[in-house]
Amino acid sequence: MAKKRSEKLPNDVYEAELFRLQSELVKMQEWVKATGQRIIVIFEGRDAAGKGGAIKRITEYLSPRIVRVAALPAPSSREATEWYFQRYVAHLPAAGEVVLFDRSWYNRAGVERVMGFCTPAQYNLFMRQAPIFEDMLINDGIMLRKYWFSVSEAEQLRRFRSRQNDPVRRWKLSPMDIESVNRWEDYSRAKDDMFIHTDTTTSPWYVVESDLKKNARINMIHHLLSTIPYEDVPHEEVVLPKEPRNYDNYRRIPKELEKEVPNFALRLMGDPEKDL
Template structure:
């Protein structure tokens, strides 16, 4: 895979050549088509016992969470799980580095999406000094070996790097400042990433040099336009999985049996109902009473 040789200020190589944006109706139609195919992947995964692991890495505010949300929107949480691990505990810091991630790997018939993964060590831990040089270089040696073990075991491993320009990242950070439902996405670590843009760029380049290997390559998703990034990433993921339609029995709803006169519903007064908040929005003076 060709490495990114752009300057750190235009990491994704897309700045200045965004081109036209997809229309909303076209985006929604194609997204739904892709999501319908993801449902087929889910059925195929369950039927064949496949194990799928997808890693989502990239800059803060690069759109990883939005892509994960669209992938899982119509999937069963019992089949498609999201692994978003918090900071390691004291006990986990004393384990083999990959150990805390192993327990989240899929069993037969499961798909696991890692919202950040073991590559934390190659990114934030390296840049912020949360690991030693010895730990960092041990990770660089072990990561390809660990991933080869997963592949040899039959796991379908896919790695995506969401690449965003510094200007677009800053724009998204600023939009979160005034958004009451997204302010929680801004952490001190996110803000520090602004000052350390070039450090993160060097860390990403070093990571790619050691872990972008033929057996488990990195796929770069240009994400300055979120909708394009989602469609491109999901379409690519589908193209790499050898799924097919799984035959299933036709489902027919039975006729509702005739009501039995022996059952009488208890009076409404015996139950506590939530207030009719919607009625208050419609101007009903009796609402919420």
């Protein structure tokens, strides 16, 4: 009997496949570095749709010097007077770099439109300019990938509630999140309109169904890798010594002269003789 498409991945299968994909991401990183490629990956979607979790798994084993995350705050008063795309241009990749946009210039088509943070004229201008801007990036040799993380209304609300009393995730819950619940239909219309204007042949949107977070991460990373023509890059083998060297002319200073961090871990293990 065929498995349902909505079936959640078992943890052992998820962990094994995630590590395999992360190993491929390392290969892709080395290819990008060696060939001077430039890649942009845009992560958009509703609040609590799983964008941050996917980004975290992608970057876990990668070098921040090569693969960096751009998560821009609200524009300053000066930036608000600039050409809309201007502050994003500063974060575009140079040769041998990958930039992951945790939200992007598409803020204007989503939250800014729904919440009234931009005028209708500014919104309409964005919709005309966005495909042109992206074509300019692509024509210059940048590989651009755009992912929309889709989550159901019930699952979004469940995730918001789980954050409410979680001391390490409570910061993720804001009044803006409540508005995203109250304005669900407005955000749906905004997303549909955005796709009509910006889901182009040269720069398509890829939708990630993310009610099942682990499935969504695997699906998204697998798809991203499938669209990048990376190859194994030969690297120089590092030969380590069999044992540490002996230094005849070096003597370490006495440890009691150093300010050592207290061994709090030992106390956690219940050592009554360790006085911190």
